[in-house]
Amino acid sequence: MSSFSILKSPSKPLFFVSNQLEKQFSASDLHVSQFINGQQFHKPSISKPFTSTSSSINKKPITAITATQKNDKPLSSSSSSMSLSVSEENLAFPIMVNGCTGKMGKAIIEAGVSAGLQVVPVSFGSESKSGQIVEVGGKEIHIYGPSRRENILTSLLKENPNMIVIDFTVPATVNANAELYSKVGVPFVMGTTGGDREMLYNTVEKSKGYAVISPQMGKQVVAFIAAMDIMAEQFPGAFSGYSLEVIESHQSSKLDPSGTAKDVIKCFQKLGISYELDQMQQVRDPEQQLEMVGVPEEHLQGHAFHVYHLTSPDKTVSFEFQHNVCGTSIYAEGAIDAAIFLAKKVQSKADRHIYSMIDVLREGNMR
């Protein structure tokens, strides 16, 4: 059986997440097109191999959380016995959103306000934005640059003892921010990717603080990673000898490689596949995203498309997994779920340690 029949017959990848609604070009044109036109990846006669992907994308096979769903079902209303309503749980705690002028910061403030949370009117931002007062989600927020953060955070926490910090800033500041939150003792959700991840975990572990850290907050994508992790644990080496190709496409402003793909690749490595992180193909060029990846034009400035393609040593078997997200709502809602989860942990004096989004998902704390 050829790999094409396996790819073609289901015609859709095994996993596919699409969500409606959101510079550095790091892979050379040549490299990407060589890869995309690679014989193992898709049927060679298809001149734009991502077409099968993009047609699925355009058909929107699974819509994770759409703006319509969000509007139909306010975040503060309980949708099942498992789900959380902030008011029901008496958990209307304040959040401080760092990076509030960014794509994620804005989306989180809006999601937080919808969930009935208070947003403190202070945010840590870049040096260039320091001193500005911005309006986000109908709230006026004062931006503070990198200096005097410890004093500011200490006073804020004194005034808002139940406060949870949500950080969606930039890779360059992940470690310093985590150190600060740990030193001051404020529970935090770290959605920012990159930085030195080992150091990040060590810092927080040593401080014995409360945190949720995850490069991926989207509930359905988290469930996919959890499933891959379970597969890797249960069947280590099951894909030994298979080759792996990974393409991730994000808006051109993204500063680092996909943190989510790095986590998924770790699962493939446990499954026996030999793959180095620097083999991952990053697409940041909008033209390629339109032409080859099939990103809808309106989402060029905010998308996260991932494809993982596995091929057996004799090339007779192949697998393909995808998770393709447009916009930010899936992450913003997940980040608010993580903050609610953390607030409950603090309130119930649960173990002080680093939780993952899989923990959040497992406890049914995602609405």
Ligand SMILES: NC(=O)C1=CN([C@@H]2O[C@H](COP(=O)(O)OP(=O)(O)OC[C@H]3O[C@@H](n4cnc5c(N)ncnc54)[C@H](O)[C@@H]3O)[C@@H](O)[C@H]2O)C=CC1
């Ligand atoms: N965990 C998840 O599910 C997701 C994680 N992300 C990650 O979140 C981060 C932010 O993403 P976007 O909002 O798309 O980026 P963005 O570029 O739109 O926003 C970045 C924000 O950080 C601020 N900033 C810059 N330097 C800073 C500093 N030194 N201290 C504090 N703030 C600073 C900027 O002013 C801006 O407000 C990235 O690392 C991205 O990979 C993004 C989407 C989902």
Ligand SMILES: O=C(O)C1=N[C@H](C(=O)O)C[C@H](O)C1
């Ligand atoms: O920067 C983004 O946009 C995203 N970053 C996260 C990552 O690097 O994994 C999550 C998602 O891919 C969106």
